[in-house]
Amino acid sequence: MDLAVDLAANLSVNVAVDWAADPDAWLPRLILQRGLAVIYLLAFVAAVREFRVLAGERGLTPAPALLRRVSFRQAPSLFHWRYADRLLAGVAWLGAALAGAIALGAADAVPLAGSMALWATLWVLYLSIVNVGQHWYAFGWESLLLEAGFLAVFLGNAAIAPPTLTLLLVVWLVVRVELGAGLVKWRGDRCWRQLSCLDYHHETQPMPGPFSWYFHRLPRPLHRVEVAANHVTQIVLPLGLFLPGPVATWVALAVIVTQLWLIASGNFAWLNWLTILLALAAVDGALAARHLPLPAPPADQPTAPAWFTATTWAVAALVVVLSRHPVRNLLSPRQRMNVIYNPLHLVNSYGAFASVTRLRHEIVLEGTADAEIGPETVWLPYGFHGKPGEVGRRPRQFAPFHLRLDWAMWFAALSPRFPRPWMRELVDRLLAGDAATLRLLRHNPFPDEPPRWVRARVLRYRFTTWRERRATGAWWHAEPTGEHLPPRPRPGG
Structure with missing residues (x-):
């Protein structure tokens, strides 16, 4: 009897320690x-x-x-x-x-x-x-x-x-x-x-x-x-x-x-x-x-x-x-993604991609040094680190690092006809040649002087096929579909 009591006591102690x-x-x-x-x-x-x-x-x-x-x-x-x-x-x-x-x-x-x-x-x-x-x-x-x-x-x-x-x-x-x-x-x-x-x-x-x-x-x-x-x-x-x-x-x-x-x-x-x-x-x-x-x-x-x-x-x-x-x-059948219930961000709801886009659109920012724009104007694109741009450039691995501007450009492209206020601000920074903004980009086509005009176009991107990849070396195929922001001039010309 005493042995059974001792065993039970030891077991309870071990369970308590294991739980702790x-x-x-x-x-x-x-x-x-x-x-x-x-x-x-x-x-x-x-x-x-x-x-x-x-x-x-x-x-x-x-x-x-x-x-x-x-x-x-x-x-x-x-x-x-x-x-x-x-x-x-x-x-x-x-x-x-x-x-x-x-x-x-x-x-x-x-x-x-x-x-x-x-x-x-x-x-x-x-x-x-x-x-x-x-x-x-x-x-x-x-x-x-x-x-x-x-x-x-x-x-x-x-x-x-x-x-x-x-x-x-x-x-x-x-x-x-x-x-x-x-x-x-x-x-x-x-x-x-x-x-x-x-x-x-x-x-x-x-x-x-x-x-x-x-x-x-x-x-x-x-x-x-x-x-x-x-x-x-x-x-x-x-x-x-x-x-x-x-x-x-x-x-x-x-x-x-x-x-x-x-x-x-x-x-x-x-x-x-x-x-x-x-x-x-x-x-x-x-x-x-x-x-x-x-x-x-x-x-x-x-x-x-x-x-x-x-x-x-x-x-x-x-x-x-x-x-x-x-x-x-x-x-809930009306489950929501990524909900924050308190300002301390404790015990949140998570989730991703409740819907999947079938087509990929990209907003491409382009500038020109021409004083006047017309059919012959040469537009040069700005390059981003993570989001697709040059069709021959293979996508890079950046995770676990977070490129927030690149991600914001993807969200902006989900509504290509409705420019967000910050997009206009971004274009104005490019027109001003703002050094801090340009440091977030991979490529600035105007290293010596800011462009006279900047515009934002919408392009439809898709991955190339096996045959296209072998023939051209390109990872992407891109074709214009519309305008996100019309050309904006540099203040003061």
Whole structure:
């Protein structure tokens, strides 16, 4: 009888310890946190590169104008105190420096409270940028980075064993990402249900990658297999990430393979890379260690102090309460994509490509040095880094880096007859030869003097066929379809 009592007591203690911490998850946590820091680093560097032009004091959509319209409660940001381009650059460089330090191990070299402070600082700095970034920062992966960054505050560091509860919160985030993306497709464009969307998507996606041409030219039966496999991974399997042992690990592997396929076929900033990192939270570290040549776990992984455990439970309770909105959205036949329910970007809804465009249109900006324009005028195009331009230029790989202006040009081309206000501002910057704006472009055809006129045309782009590719070497075929903006003159001639 005494032996049975002792066994029951030991079992209850072991269960409690296992629920509180998972020592076998030390390597998945390590990779997740270091990888997340690298993504933070890229995001802050992108802000240094782009923000002044896109949303700075004299940006295409100035942040100070937004800050005059919204309160701190509506859009929490350090810049409510004061906005200046130099201050924005300082915040971005500080974030990049902290992210780089964490990627190199700084958060594991300090006490637990110091590690949490480092991660919390990253989150506050990036939240401050996103909340004044307007549509330039209105991408699902911006909120995903913020939500993941918030949870990273409570993942602990090398001073404690990985907290099981926080790992489950990370898994819940992955489940929402996958289910959101899968269900919104199934409920959206009928080509997803007919397994035919990839007949178009590789060609019409916002920013094709170096292998997108080859993916588009796969036989149609393989496109059907691609779509079917995507449905299985994003709709059928995600809840399996909560199952114990090898089941969750195999589901996580399926998620990772799918995300790698998406990385190979296109450029979606850090969305796919971050999803891969988050999926590692479901991997059984002990199982992986038995089958892979992994380093041995640290000999001493203390359990978390009581204050940290209590904080983790409080965060879990918050996530449970905030989850009612995304769960309702997932169950709704009118599901919406990438919904932010609170200004802190916590516990959001995700999803992408509820509809797929069948034709690709591109807005091409062109200038001329001619004083007067006519039928004989020679127009020279500006080149962008990521979006298609020269038909003989193979698409490049930029993900996980985010080219926000290139993405905005794709969205603008979805409504080619309705120019957006920022497009006119962009044309005016080109007419003025604005150096900061030109640095965001790959090619400026007027290096010595700004053009006299700039216009925006709409062209229909499609991938070349195998025969056209062999004959011309071109990756794209382009033909004009209309005008987006008529020629605009340089002020003062």
